[in-house]
Amino acid sequence: xxxxxxxxxxxxxxxxxxxxxxxxxxxxxxxxxxxxxxxxxxxxxxxxxxxxxxxxxxxxxxxxxxxxxxxxxxxxxxxxxxxxxxxxxxxxxxxxxxxxxxxxxxxxxxxxxxxxxxxxxxxxxxxxxxxxxxxxxxxxxxxxxxxxxxxxxxxxxxxxxxxxxxxxxxxxxxxxxxxx
Numbered sequence: 573x574x575x576x577x578x579x580x581x582x583x584x585x586x587x588x589x590x591x592x593x594x595x596x597x598x599x600x601x602x603x604x605x606x607x608x609x610x611x612x613x614x615x616x617x618x619x620x621x622x623x624x625x626x627x628x629x630x631x632x633x634x635x636x637x638x639x640x641x642x643x644x645x646x647x648x649x650x651x652x653x654x655x656x657x658x659x660x661x662x663x664x665x666x667x668x669x670x671x672x673x674x675x676x677x678x679x680x681x682x683x684x685x686x687x688x689x690x691x692x693x694x695x696x697x698x699x700x701x702x703x704x705x706x707x708x709x710x711x712x713x714x715x716x717x718x719x720x721x722x723x724x725x726x727x728x729x730x731x732x733x734x735x736x737x738x739x740x741x742x743x744x745x746x747x748x749x750x751x752x
Contacts, residue, residue: 579625597683605712636681647675665747676709710743
């Protein structure tokens with residue numbers, strides 16, 4: 573039975589093995605989204621320390637993971653902290669002043685376990701854990717499987733968006749339907 577919950581410090585080695593398997597599979601498909609020094613082990617260690625990394629386990633094995641954060645300025649404009657860029661992003665997502673946010677990072681499922689509902693379970697788990705939030709996240713343009721998955725789950729594909737560094741940081745921007 574699939575168990576969903578927070579990662580702990582002793583999970584880090586298994587999380588890194590999962591990441592390496594996922595990244596190798598992406599590279600086999602010609603997808604280099606995680607082949608440029610991101611994410612690092614320190615990113616996952618930080619997620620665990622902030623209690624923001626969630627795992628899907630079955631039979632003691634980690635089959636999937638996802639990290640979350642809540643501050644779009646820090647998540648998308650961590651170097652410039654440019655409020656104009658943030659406002660443009662929030663406008664594109666039709667955000668309202670009273671919105672609370674959920675930013676999704678590094679959703680990954682072991683290649684051996686893909687197409688078995690693990691990513692769907694993680695998304696549902698987060699929706700239950702963080703209700704009434706406007707989800708804002710992105711997908712690498714080469715990650716066509718993720719883009720199709722997010723669209724199937726009802727997230728709005730807002731198209732290409734240049735984040736902190738201009739065109740070289742271009743991602744496909746997604747947001748959730750308006751929270752109630």
